[in-house]
Amino acid sequence: MHKHHNALGLATTHSTVSRSVGEIANTKPVQPVTLIRPHAAARAARFFVEKFPGRSLYAVKANPSPDLLRVLWDNGITHYDVASIAEVRLVARTLPDATLCFMHPVKAAEAIEEAYFTHGCRTFSLDSLEELEKIQLATRHAEDLTLCVRLRVSSEHSMLSLASKFGAAPHEAKELLFAARQAADALGICFHVGSQAMTPEAYSSALERVRAAIVEAAVTVDVIDVGGGFPSSYPGMEPPPLERYFETIHRAFESLPVSYSSELWAEPGRALCAEYSSIIVRVERRRGDELYINDGAYGALFDAAHIGWRFPVELLREPDSRAKPMPFSFYGPTCDDMDHMVGPFMLPADTKAGDYIEIGMLGAYGSAMRTAFNGFGSDETVIMHDEPMVSLYVEADDEVASNVVTL
Numbered sequence: 001m002h003k004h005h006n007a008l009g010l011a012t013t014h015s016t017v018s019r020s021v022g023e024i025a026n027t028k029p030v031q032p033v034t035l036i037r038p039h040a041a042a043r044a045a046r047f048f049v050e051k052f053p054g055r056s057l058y059a060v061k062a063n064p065s066p067d068l069l070r071v072l073w074d075n076g077i078t079h080y081d082v083a084s085i086a087e088v089r090l091v092a093r094t095l096p097d098a099t100l101c102f103m104h105p106v107k108a109a110e111a112i113e114e115a116y117f118t119h120g121c122r123t124f125s126l127d128s129l130e131e132l133e134k135i136q137l138a139t140r141h142a143e144d145l146t147l148c149v150r151l152r153v154s155s156e157h158s159m160l161s162l163a164s165k166f167g168a169a170p171h172e173a174k175e176l177l178f179a180a181r182q183a184a185d186a187l188g189i190c191f192h193v194g195s196q197a198m199t200p201e202a203y204s205s206a207l208e209r210v211r212a213a214i215v216e217a218a219v220t221v222d223v224i225d226v227g228g229g230f231p232s233s234y235p236g237m238e239p240p241p242l243e244r245y246f247e248t249i250h251r252a253f254e255s256l257p258v259s260y261s262s263e264l265w266a267e268p269g270r271a272l273c274a275e276y277s278s279i280i281v282r283v284e285r286r287r288g289d290e291l292y293i294n295d296g297a298y299g300a301l302f303d304a305a306h307i308g309w310r311f312p313v314e315l316l317r318e319p320d321s322r323a324k325p326m327p328f329s330f331y332g333p334t335c336d337d338m339d340h341m342v343g344p345f346m347l348p349a350d351t352k353a354g355d356y357i358e359i360g361m362l363g364a365y366g367s368a369m370r371t372a373f374n375g376f377g378s379d380e381t382v383i384m385h386d387e388p389m390v391s392l393y394v395e396a397d398d399e400v401a402s403n404v405v406t407l
Contacts, residue, residue: 156202232390233361294332299371
C-alpha cells in the first residue's frame with residue numbers, strides 16, 4: 001500500500017555523497033531528489049545565536065524535519081516555536097531538553113492541557129480574552145505561565161501578509177494585556193510582521209505599536225517577541241543584510257518602556273532553513289516556454305504555484321549550455337491545471353525534455369507542504385557538502401563557519 005507523505009517526523013533514507021549536483025543528475029534519477037545541506041542550516045543557526053540581540057525560537061512550521069531540528073539544536077537553538085500539538089510532540093520526542101513555546105493564538109483546550117502537563121510547555125500565545133480563559137482552565141490556573149499577547153501589526157513591508165487572521169486590535173489590547181498580566185508569571189507581547197519582510201523598518205514600525213500598547217495598558221512587560229518574517233534571498237527578492245534588521249530591532253527594543261531584565265525574542269523560520277535544501281527535477285516535456293517537470297504545486301513547489309514565489313534554478317547539463325537564458329514557466333506532474341508555476345524561471349533557451357534542473361532555497365516550506373496527490377512524490381534524500389545556490393551567510397566568520405555539524 002502506498003504510504004502518504006507526512007512531513008512531521010518523516011523518516012527518510014539518506015545517503016551522503018561527495019559528488020557534485022551535476023554528477024547526481026548524471027545518474028538519471030526518475031523521481032525528484034531532495035538535496036539537504038546540514039552545514040548551511042548549522043551556519044544560519046550560529047549566525048542568529050551569535051548576532052541576534054536576544055533569544056531565537058525556531059518556527060517549526062517552516063520545516064519540521066527531525067534531522068533539521070537536531071542540526072539547529074547542535075548549533076545553539078534551544079527554544080522552539082510550536083504551533084500544533086503534533087509539533088509539540090515532535091520536538092519533545094526529538095529534543096527532550098528543548099524549551100517549547102506554543103505560539104499559535106488559537107489552540108484546542110486539549111492541546112494546551114497536553115502541552116502543559118505532558119510536555120512541560122509553559123509559554124503560550126493568545127490574542128483574545130476567550131483564549132486567555134481557555135489557557136487558564138486547561139492548565140488549571142497554573143502560576144508559572146509566560147503569556148504572550150499577540151498584537152495585530154501591519155504586513156505592508158512583507159511579501160506575504162499575516163495581518164488579518166491573528167492579533168489583538170488596538171482597542172482590544174489594553175483590557176487583554178491587563179487581564180493577561182494578572183494571570184501570568186511573565187507577560188510578553190508578540191507580533192508578526194508577515195513573511196519575507198524586505199526592510200528592517202517592518203520591525204521598528206511594529207515596535208512603535210508595542211510601545212503604544214504598553215503605555216496605554218500601563219503594565220510591566222517581561223518579554224518582547226518580534227516574531228518571524230526574517231527574509232532569505234530569492235530572485236527578485238534580495239533583502240538587506242540581516243545585521244541591519246538586528247540593529248533596528250535592538251535600537252527599538254532598548255527604547256521601550258520595559259524593565260532592564262525584559263527579554264527580547266524572535267521566531268525565525270525561513271531564515272534558518274531556506275538554504276537547507278533544494279531539489280533536482282527532470283523535464284518531461286517542453287511546450288514553447290512551458291516545461292513539464294516531475295515536482296510541483298502539490299510537492300516542494302507549493303509556494304511557486306500558489307503565491308507566485310520565484311526560486312533560483314540551474315540547468316544541470318555537461319558541458320554547460322551556451323544558449324542565452326529565457327523565461328520559462330513550469331507545470332508539475334499531476335493532472336491538475338493549478339499545478340502551474342508561472343515564474344519566470346530563467347534557464348537556457350535550449351532546455352529540453354530529459355534535462356535536469358536544480359531548484360534551490362526550498363528548505364523553508366518545501367518539504368512541509370508536500371503531499372502525495374495523484375500518486376506523485378519522492379522521499380529520496382541526499383546529504384550534500386557543497387554550498388546552497390544562494391546564501392545570506394556564506395561570508396560569515398570563517399573560523400565559525402568551518403565548525404560544521406552534519407548528520
